[in-house]
Amino acid sequence: MGGILSRSNHNPNVRDLVQAPQNASCKRQRTSDSFWEHSPRLIPSLPDEISIQILARLPRIYHLSAKLVSQSWKAAIMSPELYRCRKELGTTEEWLYLLTKTEGDKLLWYAFDPISMRWQRLPPMPAIAVNDEARSGLSGLLAWNMAGSSTRLADAIKGWLGRRSALDQVPFCGCAIGAVDGCLYALGGFFRAAAMRSVWRYDPIVNAWNEVSPMSTARAYCKTGVLNGKLYVVGGVTRDRGGLSPLQSAEVFNPHTGIWSEVPSMPFSKAQMLPTAFLADLLKPIATGMTSYRGKLYVPQSLYCWPFFVDVGGEVYDPETNAWIEMPIGMGDGWPARQAGTKLSVTVEGELYALDPSSTLDSARIKVYDHQDDTWKVIEGDIPINDNSESPYLLAGFLGKLHVITKDANQNIMVMQADRQYHSVPSSSTSANSLQKFLHEVPEPVLGSEANMWRVVALRSGGSAELVSCQILDV
Amino acid sequence: MVKLKSNDDKEFEVEEAAVIQSEMIKNMIEDGCATSVIPLPNIDSKTLIKVIEYLNKHINMGKAAETGEEDDLKEFDEQFVNMGWEELFDVIMAANYLNIHELMELCCQSAADRLKNKSVRAVREMLKITNDLTEEEEQEIINDAPWAFEGPEIDDTVN
Numbered sequence: 001m002g003g004i005l006s007r008s009n010h011n012p013n014v015r016d017l018v019q020a021p022q023n024a025s026c027k028r029q030r031t032s033d034s035f036w037e038h039s040p041r042l043i044p045s046l047p048d049e050i051s052i053q054i055l056a057r058l059p060r061i062y063h064l065s066a067k068l069v070s071q072s073w074k075a076a077i078m079s080p081e082l083y084r085c086r087k088e089l090g091t092t093e094e095w096l097y098l099l100t101k102t103e104g105d106k107l108l109w110y111a112f113d114p115i116s117m118r119w120q121r122l123p124p125m126p127a128i129a130v131n132d133e134a135r136s137g138l139s140g141l142l143a144w145n146m147a148g149s150s151t152r153l154a155d156a157i158k159g160w161l162g163r164r165s166a167l168d169q170v171p172f173c174g175c176a177i178g179a180v181d182g183c184l185y186a187l188g189g190f191f192r193a194a195a196m197r198s199v200w201r202y203d204p205i206v207n208a209w210n211e212v213s214p215m216s217t218a219r220a221y222c223k224t225g226v227l228n229g230k231l232y233v234v235g236g237v238t239r240d241r242g243g244l245s246p247l248q249s250a251e252v253f254n255p256h257t258g259i260w261s262e263v264p265s266m267p268f269s270k271a272q273m274l275p276t277a278f279l280a281d282l283l284k285p286i287a288t289g290m291t292s293y294r295g296k297l298y299v300p301q302s303l304y305c306w307p308f309f310v311d312v313g314g315e316v317y318d319p320e321t322n323a324w325i326e327m328p329i330g331m332g333d334g335w336p337a338r339q340a341g342t343k344l345s346v347t348v349e350g351e352l353y354a355l356d357p358s359s360t361l362d363s364a365r366i367k368v369y370d371h372q373d374d375t376w377k378v379i380e381g382d383i384p385i386n387d388n389s390e391s392p393y394l395l396a397g398f399l400g401k402l403h404v405i406t407k408d409a410n411q412n413i414m415v416m417q418a419d420r421q422y423h424s425v426p427s428s429s430t431s432a433n434s435l436q437k438f439l440h441e442v443p444e445p446v447l448g449s450e451a452n453m454w455r456v457v458a459l460r461s462g463g464s465a466e467l468v469s470c471q472i473l474d475v
Numbered sequence: 476m477v478k479l480k481s482n483d484d485k486e487f488e489v490e491e492a493a494v495i496q497s498e499m500i501k502n503m504i505e506d507g508c509a510t511s512v513i514p515l516p517n518i519d520s521k522t523l524i525k526v527i528e529y530l531n532k533h534i535n536m537g538k539a540a541e542t543g544e545e546d547d548l549k550e551f552d553e554q555f556v557n558m559g560w561e562e563l564f565d566v567i568m569a570a571n572y573l574n575i576h577e578l579m580e581l582c583c584q585s586a587a588d589r590l591k592n593k594s595v596r597a598v599r600e601m602l603k604i605t606n607d608l609t610e611e612e613e614q615e616i617i618n619d620a621p622w623a624f625e626g627p628e629i630d631d632t633v634n
Contacts, residue, residue: 043602045564050571050583057587064620068595071607074616120620207619 039072052076056085060093060475061116078206083182083475094474095204096398096415096458097122097184098405099177100465107172107468109184109202112415112458114399119460122202125172125186126209178224179471180231181255185212187233188219195220195238199253204475213258217249223290225297227319230254234266234299234317235287246284246304250317263317267324270312271303283310289335289343293352294371295319298327300335300343311337330374336367338392348397355383355395355404364393366402366418381453383416394470404454405470413462416454477504478512479527481520486512493530498574517572522565529555529578556585560601594631601633 042051055076058066067074076082086092096112109122175189175196184202188195197214215233222236234250250263268285283303288311290299300314313332315324336356338344345354352369354376363382370377383393383404393406402418477494479487495501503509515523532551556563563582570578590598599606608616 040605040607042604043564044604045561045602046567050567053579054583054586054590057584058590062591064616065595066590066598067616068608068613069598069606070604071612073604074608074612123619 039075040070042070042072042076048072048076052082052085053089056082056089057091059113059115060095061113061118061120064120080205083205086475092474094399094472096396096403096405097179097471097473098394098413099468099470100413100462101468102463102465105173108465110460111204114457117458119458123208125200125202126211127171174220176219176222176224176233176236177469177471178226178231178233179473180226180253181229182473182475183255184471184473185224185231185253187224188215188222188236190220193239194218195236195244204473213253213260215253216251216260216262217247219247222247223287223299225290225292227292227295227297229256232263232290232297232317234263234290234297246286248285248287264323266299266301266315266317268301268315269326270301285312288337289345291345291347291352293347293369294350298331298345298352300327300332302337309337311335328374330376331369334367334369334376336376344393344395346395346397346402348402349400353395353402355393357393366404381418383454392467394467396470396472398472403457405467407462407467408459411462411464413460413465413467414456415458417457419453419455477509479523480512480514481518481523482516483520485520485523487520487523487527489527489530490534493527493534496530496533496575496577498576500573515569515572518569519565522562522569525555525558525562525566526569526573526575526578530575533577552581556581560589592630597631597633 042048042055046054055066055073063077067077083092093113093115096114098110098112100108100110102108107125109125111120111122112118113120171189171191172186173190176187178185178187182204186200186202188197188199190196195218197216197218199212199214200209201212202209218238219233219236220238222233225232225234231253232250233253235247237244237246239245248265248268250265251260252263253260266285266287271283271285283305286302286304286309287299288302288309290297292298296319297317298314299317300311302309302311304310311332313329314327314335316327317324335343335345336354338355338357343354345352347353354367354369355364356367356378357364365382366379367376368379369375383406393404396403396405398417404416404418406414406416408414476488477491477500479489479494479500481487491504495504500509500513503513518526532555533548558566563586567579567582567586570582589601593601598604
């Protein structure tokens with residue numbers, strides 16, 4: 001170890017120093033292809049392994065300008081080594097990543113740093129090359145639709161897309177978004193009316209999108225969830241025999257091996273209990289959401305016959321038994337549906353929250369699931385949102401608190417934090433995230449009259465952009 | 476008492492309770508290798524005085540919480556790292572050598588804090604780093620994220 005470092009030795013004492021017992025806080029395995037082996041030191045007066053401990057304590061918002069200091073700084077900022085060190089030191093920072101769809105259906109990502117209160121734009125998602133299986137275009141989809149199919153799934157999809165969407169033009173249309181192991185993922189989606197298998201990953205360390213192994217099944221509008229450090233996808237729709245059909249299959253991605261593995265398909269046992277073959281053909285089972293909760297994946301399901309969604313409870317995947325079981329009745333019945341059957345939910349500090357838009361037109365409520373009673377309970381404090389179905393709302397568990405992201409009446413994108421934790425069951429979980437103290441210093445107005453519950457922690461001009469998805473990365 | 480000797484041949488007596496915050500010396504004492512003076516060939520007396528000052532102040536870290544001396548320690552730490560870059564580097568090297576975890580934390584954090592909001596030019600000057608990026612490479616980084624390199628909050632001073 002000392003040998004490597006002493007090549008750029010300026011100080012005769014340094015060789016002895018670096019051979020001394022190392023600081024226990026950041027033990028690392030040195031590999032011989034270290035980025036600094038042949039380059040000048042990060043800081044001339046210090047061995048690089050100490051400098052890296054200093055850099056690991058530098059907030060991430062400064063990383064972009066730190067890259068400009070020198071070659072070795074640039075290499076260090078973009079090296080996994082630095083981020084391993086940040087994990088060991090506990091200096092990782094949670095940022096909120098927001099996907100928006102602008103005029104012309106362009107997808108744009110923004111990252112929000114809650115400490116500096118600054119937003120950063122991410123590099124655009126890559127333009128996808130047209131592959132051979134994706135040639136037929138929107139006309140194919142419409143033709144299928146006009147051909148008198150009883151399910152008219154395409155209409156539902158158009159409902160999901162919003163009115164202005166052009167299905168055949170936009171890559172990533174209907175892709176699912178997920179996040180695992182410090183990276184964002186865009187999975188599948190439609191391109192030229194065909195569902196895709198491709199998966200793209202954004203790595204904040206290199207600040208770039210790269211393609212990873214594709215899913216085994218082409219899917220659009222599938223649901224994602226993270227369990228035990230792996231990314232699960234279930235359901236969605238695919239193109240099948242010239243038409244679109246909903247999928248019951250599921251698969252799981254291991255970010256460390258880069259390999260997709262099979263997961264048993266959702267049985268959709270409720271759909272199989274339909275009284276007649278006619279109904280079974282008419283009503284298509286769809287996974288309308290997925291949330292990781294108490295070590296299992298909870299998937300609410302609906303039977304769909306355009307334009308109606310009939311909620312039929314849901315199913316739960318248990319990774320220990322590698323099998324699906326019925327969702328508890330109360331959970332399935334009460335899981336609020338949002339738009340076109342979508343069921344939005346998030347787990348924060350072990351509690352499962354869902355957003356219920358049904359109360360009035362200009363507000364929504366948060367429900368929390370009570371595991372013991374198998375019921376959903378409304379928590380106080382209506383969310384004052386301007387829901388005109390064009391701009392939906394998103395839920396996130398950020399800094400250990402529930403956040404709702406939506407647009408206000410002036411088209412601003414608004415990130416609201418639930419200022420208190422609401423527990424339906426006694427819980428010892430208290431978040432001790434040091435970042436929160438920074439948020440409390442922000443003098444933003446408190447919205448709503450009810451108990452000062454919702455606090456706007458970030459606001460940015462949104463224009464006509466629609467909210468698509470949000471994810472949290474802790475890097 | 477434990478005797479430490481700096482590389483300029485000055486001897487210092489330190490209470491054992493203070494000096495065992497150094498994992499290295501603690502191990503030496505446990506192994507029975509600290510019977511006489513412990514030579515520290517990498518640490519000069521000026522730096523060793525600083526380190527001993529820190530060790531003496533933090534002698535009863537565990538008790539600080541009970542006796543309400545936490546604020547006092549915090550204030551001491553803030554004052555302690557109020558030193559120039561070269562001196563800070565010397566203390567970091569000594570803390571690393573002696574394996575004093577808390578002191579290492581304190582000094583590395585202070586170094587990182589000093590870099591916040593600084594301009595690229597100021598960082599290079601403070602740390603005596605030579606810029607070896609080509610103009611093209613610089614431009615490429617700036618083009619990646621032009622908004623990161625402007626704004627009133629960026630500090631160009633070098634202290």
